[in-house]
Amino acid sequence: MSKELISGWGRNPIIEAQLATPTQPEQIDISSINGIPRGMGRSYGDSALADQIISMQQIDSFISFNEKSGELHCAGGTTLDEILKVFVPKGWFLSVTPGTKFVSLGGAIASDVHGKNHHKVGSFCDHLSSIKLLLASGEAVSCSPTQKSDLFHATCGGMGLTGIIISATIKLIPIKSTVINQQTLKAANLKEVFELFEANYHSTYSVAWIDCLASGKNLGRSLLYLGEHDENSSFEMQSGREKSIPFDMPTTLLNRFTIQAFNTLYYRKVCDRVSRQQVHYEPYFYPLDSLQHWNRLYGRHGFLQYQFVIPKRAGLEGMTQILKRISASKKGSFLAVLKELGRQNSNLLSFPMEGYTLALDFKWESDLLQLLNELDQIVLEYGGHIYLTKDARMSEATFKESYPRWEQFMEIRHKYGATEHFNSLQSKRLGL
Ligand SMILES: Cc1cc2nc3c(=O)[nH]c(=O)nc-3n(C[C@H](O)[C@H](O)[C@H](O)COP(=O)(O)OP(=O)(O)OC[C@H]3O[C@@H](n4cnc5c(N)ncnc54)[C@H](O)[C@@H]3O)c2cc1C
Numbered sequence: 001m002s003k004e005l006i007s008g009w010g011r012n013p014i015i016e017a018q019l020a021t022p023t024q025p026e027q028i029d030i031s032s033i034n035g036i037p038r039g040m041g042r043s044y045g046d047s048a049l050a051d052q053i054i055s056m057q058q059i060d061s062f063i064s065f066n067e068k069s070g071e072l073h074c075a076g077g078t079t080l081d082e083i084l085k086v087f088v089p090k091g092w093f094l095s096v097t098p099g100t101k102f103v104s105l106g107g108a109i110a111s112d113v114h115g116k117n118h119h120k121v122g123s124f125c126d127h128l129s130s131i132k133l134l135l136a137s138g139e140a141v142s143c144s145p146t147q148k149s150d151l152f153h154a155t156c157g158g159m160g161l162t163g164i165i166i167s168a169t170i171k172l173i174p175i176k177s178t179v180i181n182q183q184t185l186k187a188a189n190l191k192e193v194f195e196l197f198e199a200n201y202h203s204t205y206s207v208a209w210i211d212c213l214a215s216g217k218n219l220g221r222s223l224l225y226l227g228e229h230d231e232n233s234s235f236e237m238q239s240g241r242e243k244s245i246p247f248d249m250p251t252t253l254l255n256r257f258t259i260q261a262f263n264t265l266y267y268r269k270v271c272d273r274v275s276r277q278q279v280h281y282e283p284y285f286y287p288l289d290s291l292q293h294w295n296r297l298y299g300r301h302g303f304l305q306y307q308f309v310i311p312k313r314a315g316l317e318g319m320t321q322i323l324k325r326i327s328a329s330k331k332g333s334f335l336a337v338l339k340e341l342g343r344q345n346s347n348l349l350s351f352p353m354e355g356y357t358l359a360l361d362f363k364w365e366s367d368l369l370q371l372l373n374e375l376d377q378i379v380l381e382y383g384g385h386i387y388l389t390k391d392a393r394m395s396e397a398t399f400k401e402s403y404p405r406w407e408q409f410m411e412i413r414h415k416y417g418a419t420e421h422f423n424s425l426q427s428k429r430l431g432l
Pocket of ligand 1: 047077160
């Protein structure tokens with residue numbers, strides 16, 4: 001174990017922690033652990049932070065692949081990037097991918113991440129065959145939807161609080177090309193973008209960028225991006241050099257004027273109401289991955305991503321309330337992503353529920369918490385909740401009101417002896 005300064009992707013809070021870096025599961029001594037497993041640290045807040053952290057980054061091997069079923073068994077620290085590099089040239093892709101490929105398999109499972117196709121195929125863990133989990137007792141057990149299903153549904157989306165994901169088997173999907181046929185649709189306001197989401201529900205992938213500072217008749221103006229895998233054989237991997245933000249940007253760089261100017265330009269650069277493009281899957285799924293350390297853009301105090309979901313029945317009204325409040329606060333985000341989500345699954349703490357989700361980045365400022373507490377109240381009022389993997393500040397009361405299955409989750413944590421060995425700053429804050 002070594003002592004390190006460590007944070008989530010939002011770079012706030014930063015803590016000093018004991019970091020263990022095993023290279024094999026056998027090196028993990030559970031009896032001496034009271035902490036949390038960690039993958040690539042792409043969760044924004046404090047879910048992968050604790051006094052003791054077990055980094056899984058070096059437990060990252062491929063174990064087996066079934067070419068008929070597309071089932072891939074690999075170690076918990078394997079990244080989606082590593083999987084894509086090997087399997088895309090062979091004609092396979094991830095069933096579900098988040099907006100960065102620099103996440104580990106264990107992290108993707110622990111957050112039950114969703115992608116641009118959630119409305120069609122559900123979340124990451126809906127495409128898992130099984131998980132091998134190291135329990136607090138030191139025993140490694142397998143769980144799946146049919147074997148120790150209570151443990152499986154607590155571990156998927158369970159933020160590392162049931163045990164350490166040593167390995168898992170995921171299902172890949174066949175693709176014929178690395179090209180995505182993209183359609184860009186321009187929406188003048190929130191009502192219009194909701195109508196476009198509904199009219200294009202059949203599209204495999206859909207996601208919208210939204211101008212969160214627009215107000216009045218422009219409130220919610222957006223660009224909706226639809227996508228389909230191209231059917232014509234072409235397997236080109238991108239090899240361009242990634243750019244990097246070398247140091248913390250001045251905190252004044254991102255302010256309401258720069259963000260408003262960016263948003264206006266970004267919206268206006270698309271002239272047609274409907275346009276079509278062919279793009280490589282990398283910029284389509286992972287637009288930010290080409291800019292390393294982009295989290296330094298927000299300056300040395302870091303930032304926070306606020307992501308919530310509101311059930312469909314309340315979607316337009318609830319989202320309007322929230323956008324009005326954000327627009328009035330003048331605290332903008334140039335990264336504001338709107339997505340329609342499909343049905344909720346059986347995992348106890350998974351985020352997705354049928355409705356609309358919005359993710360916004362906010363620079364840490366002294367009066368930010370007050371705004372977010374107000375937004376929490378609106379989210380609760382409309383029956384929604386906040387995404388745990390983005391969270392660093394939600395109250396225990398808000399969490400428990402909006403994740404009603406938390407008590408079942410705690411029963412499973414107790415049943416498998418996890419409460420004494422697996423805890424994070426987040427789990428302590430949320431009373432888990
Ligand atoms: C640019 C960007 C875009 C993103 N886009 C999306 C998106 O579109 N959809 C989405 O759902 N999420 C998205 N995310 C969030 C990200 O996918 C999740 O936070 C994911 O969990 C990060 O994986 P990680 O390996 O970095 O995990 P970490 O951040 O290291 O850990 C996250 C959680 O997983 C647990 N964990 C990690 N490894 C293990 C293990 N082996 N065993 C048990 N528990 C473990 C940790 O304890 C912690 O609770 C995005 C993040 C970024 C930075």
